[in-house]
Amino acid sequence: MKRTILIFGLISGLISSAMMFLTFPLIDRGVINFDNGTIVGYTSIFLSFVLVFFGIRSYRESHGGTITFGRAFAVGILITLISSVFYVASWEILYYNFIPDFGDKCAAHAVAKVQAKGGSAEEIAATRKQYEQYKKIWDNPLLNAVVTMIEPFPVGLLMTLVSAGILRRRKTPPELAAAVA
DSSP: OHHHHHHHHHHHHHHHHHHHHHHHHHHHTTSSOTTTHHHHHHHHHHHHHHHHHHHHHHHHHHTTTOBOHHHHHHHHHHHHHHHHHHHHHHHHHIIIIIOTTHHHHHHHHHHHHHHHTTOOHHHHHHHHHHHHHHHHHHHSHHHHHHHHHTTHHHHHHHHHHHHHHHHOBOOOOHHHHHHHO
16 A cells, blocks of 8 residues: 555655646746636646546555545545645745745735725725735745645545545455356
C-alpha cells in the first residue's frame, strides 16, 4: 500500500506543483487575472487529483481485484494528503520568494471591483480592512500553510469519496461464482 500511495501521491503532487509554477507567471503577463485565476487554479487541482482514482484502482488490481470502501478511502486520502502538502509547499515558495506583493495586488483588485460596482466609501474601507487581515494571515508561514491547505484538500476528499465508491469491489462468494460460471 505504501508504494502505491507514494507513487501516485508524488505524481499528483508534482502535477499540482508544476501547474502552480507554470500558471503564476501568467498572472503578471495578464493572461490569467484574479477573476479567472480561481477557475484555472481549481481545474489544475482537480486534474492533479485524478491520480487519486488511478491510485485506488492500481491498489485494487494489485490486491486481487477487490477493495473495500474503507481501504479505498484510506489509499485515496493518503494520496490526497501527499499532493496537498506539495501544493502548500509550492504556494509557500512562490509567495515568499517570487510574489511577496500578491496580497497587495489582490487587495487592489478587490478594492477596484468594489469601486467599479459603485461601492460606498464604507464598503471600500471594509474591503481594504478585510484584505489587511488576509495579508497578516498570508505573512505568517504557519497560518498561510493552514489556509492554503483548505484549497486543495476538499477537492481531494471529494475525489477520494467518489473514487472509493466507484472502485470498491468485494470478493464474489464461491457459491455465487460457481453459479455464474
